[in-house]
Amino acid sequence: MAENANQNANAVVEHLRAWNSKAVEDVVEFRDETTIIVPHALLRVVAKECRDALQFDLLSDATCVDRFPIEPRFELNYHLTSIPKKQKIRLRTRVPGDHPYIDSLVPVWLGAGWLERELFDLMGIHFNDHPDMRRILLPEDWKGHPLRRDYPVEGFRDIPATYLPGLKKS
Amino acid sequence: MSTTIASHSVETATGAAKTMVLNMGPQHPSTHGVLRILLELDGENIVKADPDIGYLHTGIEKSCEDKTYSQATTLTDRMDYLNPLGNNLVYALAVEKLLGLEIPKRAQYIRVMMAELQRISSHLVWLGTHALDLGAMSVFLYCFREREEILKIFERFAGQRMMTSYIRIGGLALDPPAGWREMVSRLLKMMPSRIGEYEALLTENRIWMARTKGVGVITAKDAVAYSMTGPTLRAAGLAYDNRKVFPYSSYDEFKFDVPTRTDSDCFGRYMIRVQEMRESLKIITQAMEKITDQGPIKAEAPGIIPPQREKMKTEMESLIYHFKIFTEGFSPAPGEAYVTVESPRGELGCFIASDGSPKPLRCHFRSPSFVNLQALPRILEGQIIADAVACIGTIDIVLGDVDR
Numbered sequence: 001m002a003e004n005a006n007q008n009a010n011a012v013v014e015h016l017r018a019w020n021s022k023a024v025e026d027v028v029e030f031r032d033e034t035t036i037i038v039p040h041a042l043l044r045v046v047a048k049e050c051r052d053a054l055q056f057d058l059l060s061d062a063t064c065v066d067r068f069p070i071e072p073r074f075e076l077n078y079h080l081t082s083i084p085k086k087q088k089i090r091l092r093t094r095v096p097g098d099h100p101y102i103d104s105l106v107p108v109w110l111g112a113g114w115l116e117r118e119l120f121d122l123m124g125i126h127f128n129d130h131p132d133m134r135r136i137l138l139p140e141d142w143k144g145h146p147l148r149r150d151y152p153v154e155g156f157r158d159i160p161a162t163y164l165p166g167l168k169k170s
Numbered sequence: 171m172s173t174t175i176a177s178h179s180v181e182t183a184t185g186a187a188k189t190m191v192l193n194m195g196p197q198h199p200s201t202h203g204v205l206r207i208l209l210e211l212d213g214e215n216i217v218k219a220d221p222d223i224g225y226l227h228t229g230i231e232k233s234c235e236d237k238t239y240s241q242a243t244t245l246t247d248r249m250d251y252l253n254p255l256g257n258n259l260v261y262a263l264a265v266e267k268l269l270g271l272e273i274p275k276r277a278q279y280i281r282v283m284m285a286e287l288q289r290i291s292s293h294l295v296w297l298g299t300h301a302l303d304l305g306a307m308s309v310f311l312y313c314f315r316e317r318e319e320i321l322k323i324f325e326r327f328a329g330q331r332m333m334t335s336y337i338r339i340g341g342l343a344l345d346p347p348a349g350w351r352e353m354v355s356r357l358l359k360m361m362p363s364r365i366g367e368y369e370a371l372l373t374e375n376r377i378w379m380a381r382t383k384g385v386g387v388i389t390a391k392d393a394v395a396y397s398m399t400g401p402t403l404r405a406a407g408l409a410y411d412n413r414k415v416f417p418y419s420s421y422d423e424f425k426f427d428v429p430t431r432t433d434s435d436c437f438g439r440y441m442i443r444v445q446e447m448r449e450s451l452k453i454i455t456q457a458m459e460k461i462t463d464q465g466p467i468k469a470e471a472p473g474i475i476p477p478q479r480e481k482m483k484t485e486m487e488s489l490i491y492h493f494k495i496f497t498e499g500f501s502p503a504p505g506e507a508y509v510t511v512e513s514p515r516g517e518l519g520c521f522i523a524s525d526g527s528p529k530p531l532r533c534h535f536r537s538p539s540f541v542n543l544q545a546l547p548r549i550l551e552g553q554i555i556a557d558a559v560a561c562i563g564t565i566d567i568v569l570g571d572v573d574r
Binding site for chain 2: 075081153
């Protein structure tokens with residue numbers, strides 16, 4: 001079963017490489033999961049190719065890992081599922097901390113809408129062309145993005161504002 | 171959570187120049203918690219709906235980053251409070267995948283049995299409250315009567331009725347209690363006729379049909395585009411069930427059907443859930459045959475799984491491992507794992523990233539309620555306001571799961 005999954009994943013990687021030689025930066029295999037690392041600028045077209053040519057019709061999840069203080073700190077993971085081919089794959093791209101902007105995948109999968117709003121709310125990543133880029137879980141006057149690694153678990157309560165230089169603007 | 175209340179001047183179907191914004195929730199009883207929906211109305215027709223969530227946000231994903239892997243198990247119970255065992259299961263499976271742990275078959279079968287009992291109890295709460303929303307009071311009482319029996323079984327197994335934390339990393343918390351077979355058998359014997367009772371009250375009830383048939387239709391294409399999963403997707407005709415498509419915890423050894431329908435309305439989703447309860451009973455029957463009376467319930471993994479009490483008092487190594495597990499935890503290899511299971515509401519996913527430290531670098535839950543809820547505006551558009559309650563009900567959201 002695991003071997004089958006790997007062969008299918010290889011077929012996906014090969015298809016993407018043949019389609020555009022720059023589409024695949026790297027491939028990571030860990031615990032029978034295949035991660036395709038995609039350049040920042042090509043994320044949306046690669047996603048579209050995955051949906052149209054490779055039948056990845058369901059966007060299962062979109063999530064982000066903050067590797068602070070390593071730059072580029074954000075690692076964006078999109079988990080795709082193909083219902084007809086019974087296959088899963090992960091697309092990954094890196095987003096820099098000083099300019100956290102990336103193309104939204106809402107034009108490809110409508111289901112990305114809230115998942116990306118959640119990432120905007122909790123991680124502070126901005127998605128270009130997103131139809132509704134508002135906070136979703138937190139109040140709209142909330143300061144900061146709590147799921148970032150430099151945001152303390154207990155929050156910023158009772159800490160004098162002078163100790164929070166990064167939060168004065170936003 | 172955000173607020174944008176504005177009365178738009180738009181040209182609407184009936185020619186009215188202005189629409190009205192109605193604030194439904196967060197205290198509305200049929201939103202099953204604290205969901206707020208801004209409904210833009212043209213007379214009685216819904217022009218636009220904007221769900222506003224976050225009232226129950228507890229930052230569980232952030233808290234997980236500050237706990238060791240085993241400590242975070244108890245947090246998962248609190249997400250989807252109608253499906254705590256399913257949440258435990260997906261978290262345990264994700265950490266086990268990260269560690270590369272193999273779980274004994276006996277523990278896997280017990281996990282399957284508990285997950286299916288949980289599915290029935292969750293569907294019972296859904297059926298009862300949904301029927302109550304639509305005015306059928308008695309079904310609620312019957313559903314909660316049977317749910318009580320299931321909660322009693324959980325209490326015997328785990329010592330807790332709801333926040334069980336029974337499924338742990340590497341296996342289970344405890345051996346099944348004495349007399350569990352009789353308890354579960356009694357439930358299995360009772361349930362088919364009880365499900366028949368609910369169906370007798372609802373399925374051919376003319377009021378029920380009038381309130382649910384043809385209401386809240388979403389096509390299979392739209393449902394997939396919106397990443398909808400679970401009974402909602404299956405009612406639209408796609409047999410996508412994680413238990414069949416990506417089997418976990420030995421589900422591939424069980425014989426059961428994935429019910430699908432093509433009507434894709436509130437009635438279809440109701441029928442799917444009723445049939446799923448029957449399928450779950452089949453799985454539990456098979457699981458009971460597979461579970462042996464004796465056998466391990468935890469994987470053999472010193473340093474990760476707490477040792478047996480007996481060994482701790484006689485063996486030096488076990489004592490050291492026990493101390494280390496509870497003081498500093500265990501450290502999986504750096505990497506990521508993503509696991510999906512079929513919760514009563516749809517695809518429940520858990521993504522864990524490890525950086526090689528005893529605490530997760532990132533722990534993300536793909537909650538089915540959250541993702542399914544985003545299609546609500548699409549379903550509600552063009553419906554009349556009285557049907558909004560039926561539509562919200564059949565998506566089957568749990569606000570603890572939506573907001574996390």
